Amino acid sequence: MRDYHGKCEALHGHNYKVFVHVRGAELNEGGMLLDFTQLKAALKKVLDGLDHTNLNDNPFFDQNPSAERIALYICQNVQAELGAAARIFSVDVFETDKNRATYYPDF
Amino acid sequence: MRDYHGKCEALHGHNYKVFVHVRGAELNEGGMLLDFTQLKAALKKVLDGLDHTNLNDNPFFDQNPSAERIALYICQNVQAELGAAARIFSVDVFETDKNRATYYPDF
């Protein structure tokens, strides 16, 4: 991270844990808001583009891939995958079990 | 599940994990919104009616006992048990550690 003078200044990795929540007022005929497998496929596609890359090389993160920016990135890209099928309510990015950033696109 | 052509089509079981959240602006004299034991008793009563049954036989689920419909069912029935003692804010139904449906009665 640039402009950050703690122990995260050096290049390092994380095992992020990500949750995407979609929201809606009506269920489909099968009683679902969105099939979990559809949501997982969209999330997997977006995460595959990040996994094992140096996030600093991705211009979106501006050399500071904070959990907040990663949550925003995942939200925008998973929403693009889902299209009109569902509206994302929130994206949680856990850097560790204790540190989480959540992005709410509609707040 | 009817009208669902994935691996969940066949009869199968889940170890659901359920959380019920109640909400209010005032605490009682003991400093509680609602005693946890009261909430647990109401939830237990409702879950006992579902446990080890074939959910497809329950007309409420219309042969598709999705996590979404189970959350709705639990919300309505636990709220009926609680009466005016507390207002349910949300019901989480975890199908697995990774798959959750949440029902918010007031959204």
Place this chain on the structure above:
Amino acid sequence: MRDYHGKCEALHGHNYKVFVHVRGAELNEGGMLLDFTQLKAALKKVLDGLDHTNLNDNPFFDQNPSAERIALYICQNVQAELGAAARIFSVDVFETDKNRATYYPDF
């Protein structure tokens, strides 16, 4: 607990787990809402004042240190530590893995 006639009437201890969530619409130059280490330091300072004390001796809890009141106490004191740096959205106090009280200062 006073005025409580269940198994928690006698003096007892808990290993509480606490989460503090802050919220904001803008990230700082480093892409963060608030540095996790800053939030942790503020929380640690407040928790150190509670740890290994008899909460019944603290007048704030009025002899009933419910999870609800503990959440309120932590929220007010951590917010005072943070000042204008960030606004607390919610404080979760887990009495056990199954019992949680959450305080939302703005609800």
